[in-house]
Amino acid sequence: MQGPSHTEETAPVTERVLQTGTTNDPRPGPSSAATLDSRVVAADQDASRDAAVLAAGGIDKSYRRNLWSPRSRVRVLTGAEITLKQGEVVGLVGENGSGKSTLMRILVGDLRADTGTVTRSGKVGYCPQEPLVYPRLTCDEHFELFGRAYSMAPEQERKSRASIYDSLGFERFAATRADQLSGGTLAKLNLGLALLPDPALLLLDEPYAGFDWDTYLKFWTLVDERRAAGRTVLIVSHFVVDEARFDRIVEIREGRTWAR
Numbered sequence: 261m262q263g264p265s266h267t268e269e270t271a272p273v274t275e276r277v278l279q280t281g282t283t284n285d286p287r288p289g290p291s292s293a294a295t296l297d298s299r300v301v302a303a304d305q306d307a308s309r310d311a312a313v314l315a316a317g318g319i320d321k322s323y324r325r326n327l328w329s330p331r332s333r334v335r336v337l338t339g340a341e342i343t344l345k346q347g348e349v350v351g352l353v354g355e356n357g358s359g360k361s362t363l364m365r366i367l368v369g370d371l372r373a374d375t376g377t378v379t380r381s382g383k384v385g386y387c388p389q390e391p392l393v394y395p396r397l398t399c400d401e402h403f404e405l406f407g408r409a410y411s412m413a414p415e416q417e418r419k420s421r422a423s424i425y426d427s428l429g430f431e432r433f434a435a436t437r438a439d440q441l442s443g444g445t446l447a448k449l450n451l452g453l454a455l456l457p458d459p460a461l462l463l464l465d466e467p468y469a470g471f472d473w474d475t476y477l478k479f480w481t482l483v484d485e486r487r488a489a490g491r492t493v494l495i496v497s498h499f500v501v502d503e504a505r506f507d508r509i510v511e512i513r514e515g516r517t518w519a520r
């Protein structure tokens with residue numbers, strides 16, 4: 261299996277027409293063919309003027325309403341923008357269907373926007389809302405595969421994997437195939453794969469659906485550790501109780517992003 265061409269780790273990448281596949285994430289899914297095949301079209305080596313890990317602006321996205329009337333479209337995002345700085349933990353909130361997953365997929369490069377720009381620097385880890393895994397591979401095999409896609413040295417991958425098993429408490433499932441995992445353990449694997457390369461930016465789309473209380477608390481300890489280490493985390497959340505845990509909150513409403 262071949263991952264997409266790897267985004268330069270330190271040089272910022274600006275995508276004018278957004279393309280997929282900048283995370284080296286080899287997981288399968290509805291968009292996996294695009295993820296594996298596509299490339300970043302335009303890189304702006306001069307973009308690191310501030311400490312933003314990610315900057316997106318003027319993002320418009322509409323979907324076709326149905327197959328029969330291609331001109332009829334639902335406008336989901338109209339001029340959305342977001343900037344994420346080093347060491348921030350930011351919540352992305354909004355009503356069901358407001359466009360949180362759509363924006364996150366655009367930010368990570370998994371979905372093409374109609375217009376707008378996204379500039380990222382450093383490695384990005386992405387945890388999609390629906391766990392995207394290979395049913396017949398074990399947890400260990402997933403980590404090995406993703407480690408290669410992230411160009412990690414085997415020793416570095418094993419160390420990171422051990423730490424993820426330990427933090428989220430699922431080492432006993434290391435040799436279990438993904439199609440035999442419980443929903444909660446699958447969610448841990450999904451999150452663990454995003455964490456594996458210790459990315460500068462972690463984009464998490466409702467990562468703790470299915471976590472038990474203990475794992476939910478471990479998750480927030482892990483996020484706090486990432487903040488302390490200067491890593492950036494963007495989390496789609498529906499829980500009011502989470503609000504105090506974020507440094508700031510961005511809300512999507514009527515297709516636009518609002519500070520809250």
Ligand SMILES: Nc1ncnc2c1ncn2[C@@H]1O[C@H](COP(=O)(O)OP(=O)(O)OP(=O)(O)O)[C@@H](O)[C@H]1O
Pocket residue numbers: 323324334336354355356357358359360361362363
């Ligand atoms: N592939 C698609 N084709 C057509 N419409 C889509 C597609 N994906 C999403 N939508 C529509 O776009 C809108 C935004 O969806 P999105 O999943 O981004 O919202 P969300 O805020 O993440 O929702 P939720 O809180 O329920 O997870 C919804 O009306 C949804 O039905």
